[in-house]
Amino acid sequence: MKRGTASRPFEIFLVEDNPGDVDLISEALAGLEFATNITVARDGVEALARLRRDFGHAAYPRPDLVLLDLNVPRKDGREVLAETKSDPELSLIPIVVLTSSEAERDLRTAYGLHANCLVSKPVDLEEFLSCVQATARFWLTVAKIPNPAFA
Numbered sequence: 001m002k003r004g005t006a007s008r009p010f011e012i013f014l015v016e017d018n019p020g021d022v023d024l025i026s027e028a029l030a031g032l033e034f035a036t037n038i039t040v041a042r043d044g045v046e047a048l049a050r051l052r053r054d055f056g057h058a059a060y061p062r063p064d065l066v067l068l069d070l071n072v073p074r075k076d077g078r079e080v081l082a083e084t085k086s087d088p089e090l091s092l093i094p095i096v097v098l099t100s101s102e103a104e105r106d107l108r109t110a111y112g113l114h115a116n117c118l119v120s121k122p123v124d125l126e127e128f129l130s131c132v133q134a135t136a137r138f139w140l141t142v143a144k145i146p147n148p149a150f151a
Contacts, residue, residue, distance in 0.1 A: 009035030010140045013063035015047040015080060016040065016098075017072045021121070025067065025098075028132035034141065039063070044075025048083055051090055065139045066095040067132075068115075070106060078109055085114040092146050094139050098132070 041047035050060050070077035084090045097110045097118040110118045122128045
C-alpha cells in the first residue's frame with residue numbers, strides 16, 4: 001500500500017512535551033492537503049518504546065516522518081536520535097529535529113547524530129504553522145525515502 005494515499009494516510013510521529021506546541025503542530029498538520037495520522041510521545045522513553053514497538057506499543061504503525069524536539073524529559077531528543085539512527089530497523093525513518101534552540105552546538109550535535117534536518121521553531125504563530133507545513137510537505141511528498149520494508 002502506498003503511503004499517503006486515500007488508502008493509507010501519512011504517519012507522523014511527534015516527540016514533544018510542550019502541550020502548546022503539540023496543539024500548534026497538530027493544527028498545522030491538519031491544514032495540509034493530504035491525510036495524516038499524528039501520534040504523540042511526551043518523552044524520550046515513550047518515543048523509543050513506540051518506535052521499537054516495545055511494551056504494548058506493537059499496534060503503532062511505523063512512522064513516515066518523526067518530528068523530534070531536543071528537550072524532552074526522561075531521555076532527551078539527542079538520545080532518541082542517536083538510538084534511532086543506530087538501529088538498523090529504524091535508521092531509514094526521516095527524523096526532523098524541530099527545536100526552539102538556535103545554538104550552533106545543537107545544530108552540530110543533531111547533524112552529527114544523523115538527523116535528516118533541523119528546523120528552528122519560529123516565534124511568530126503564522127510562520128510557525130507555515131514552517132511545520134512546509135517541512136511536512138517536503139519530507140512526505142517531495143523527498144524520496146527508502147521503504148524500510150524492502151530488504
